[in-house]
Amino acid sequence: MRNDQVDPHQCRSGAPHGGPTGLWARPGLFDAVLFDRDGTLVYDVPYNPDPDRVRAMPGAREALDRLRDAGLRLGVVSNQSGLARGRFTAADLARVNARVDELLGPFDTWQVCPHAEPDPGAESCRCRKPAPGLIRDAARALGTDPTRCVVVGDIGIDMTAAGAAGAAGILVPTPVTRAGEVAAAPALAGNLRDAVDLILQRHRLADAERPGAVPRGRPRCVLVARPDSAGDVLVTGPAIRAVAAGADRVVMLCGPRGRAAAELLPGIDELVEWRLPWIDPEPERIDRAEVDRLTSRLAAIGADEAVLFTSFHQSALPLALVLRMAGIRRISAISEDYPGSLLDVRHRVPTGIPETERALSLAAAAGFRLPPGDEPVLRLLPDAPQAVRVDDPQRVRVDDPHAGSAVRVDGPAAGVDGPAAASAGDELPEPGYVVVHPGSSVPARACPPELCAEFVRALSAAGHRVVVTGGPGEGALTAQVAGRTGIDLGGQTSLTGLAGIIARAGCLVVGNTGPAHLAAALGVPVVSLFAPTVPFGQWGPYRVPTVRLGDADAACRHSRATACPVPGHPCLSRIEPRQVVEAVRLLSRDDDPADPSGRVNPSGRVNPAGRADPSDRAEPPDRAEPSDRAEPAGRAEPGGRVEVPDAAGSTPVLTGSGTSGGLAVPAGPTRSAVREVRP
16 A cells, blocks of 8 residues: 555645666765855845955855755855945955855855946956856866856846856845846745755755665666657657666657657657647547557566656646556555546645756655766767758758658848858858757747847847748748848758757857757757746756746746737837847857867767857847946956955055956955966
């Protein structure tokens, strides 16, 4: 008898069986937590030069010590433009940081940007939040990469910097936090204690042993199911790899909308396709004979157990009933509804967890974990992305077995204006071009085509070569969007061919649709034109640098609407072309000396030469930190010379020699207040 049959509250799963014992090379999701200083760790005193005025936030010390006890390393990432503006001296900064370290430390790294906000039109430093430099430098100093870091801050630029570096972000609002920043945050916490609760919960969720787990043998065959669309299948990839690591054979049940994506995922030995009428957005009538055939087909597989992956708004129970009828003895799924005898492992997760982590937590509950060295990032089969080549001025070759040997560009591939021009025999285009994908299977998530056409024209005018892609039947849409300045490949490639096009891109401009997750699986940064019909924290591109554009607090927020409920599509129609150009500019920067080739990003996914490191992304700044709301005065140049005394009063003289223009500041009485100033 299973536990939920004797539990009076009917809320516990049956005793799960222990699975593979291997952990990731670094257990848990995170290695480090990086905190903004003012307004997050300590009360914000604008341009504070006085260590006696430093006051820690309530509960901060206890919260930080819990993270240390969990084995996580801690850092501070802080904009301090008062140094450039002459509001305090380098010695003042060192003393204030030392006081913070005394109250809340020791911190494992301090990264400080001493630069002021640049004049309009001027080039900014790479370190000033919302740019990603401080986050990337902190991760490097801690021996990890940004995707294994969490950034905790109190205003929007902290969250932007987190996303810019590919890190997770948690916003802890204060009275100065704007409503739009709260709406756009990937995750929220009421205070530092709550933020730490969320970090530790996510850190452990995807690798947790379930209470009462008992050893079991390695299953011979496991059925996994994700009968949704392409994006849903892609975000489940890490969980499927976890199952594959602990089973001899994996068979996947998918729907017709997700099959092409399933064919790109590692870890799957066989696919079974069936349109589930309780999942598919355009369901067919239930046919008893079809259900009987599916049941017989699943019974013939001979699976020892099944793991049913669903989204947060779906039920696994109808499919669990079919699998019981097929004779599968052990079934695991997430279910808020009482499952009766349909589930052996009934798992639950908190709301707001990213879909990828949600699926990983179910796999772990069923006894399957990613093996050492397999990071929980989206990934495709190594040979999935295909090459794209132009053989003559009017033909684009896509080495894509699903689309044929070549496809024609319906437009002047070699005659496009300006930088988009290509000559015969060249790669089309060279790595680093921008892909604009205007379509979506859900109309509410698609940006208006006339606005996407403006994006293409603006990007081309800014010097970018632009490729416009689309699915079957979207030829008219992509032709309108591409115009005369973009290269139109709409409807001319399969998903495999699209992967090849995206793999060579500098970034992808796209809505909340499957290609966004395809880009994440390829390590390609995303400008996300994200309609807020579903939560960004759950459905945004996972562990890849992402600029989110659009109104996060629009009327359709979290409505799951498939058609826009508000005339004029206000959540996306107000995006300005200049915002897209700026986002692409920031995404396309490749100034990381640790990887000058641009070939391999921190997650280990292979990138073509010339593409910006996916962790080097920033969102256009939309506000200054509370301490930075002042006119510039005496701004320091990013490569300028700065002298910062340490706590003992000695003054190391430092010149620009690093990567981001920030100060690596390990504050404390026994450590130099500044290690280097970076141009």
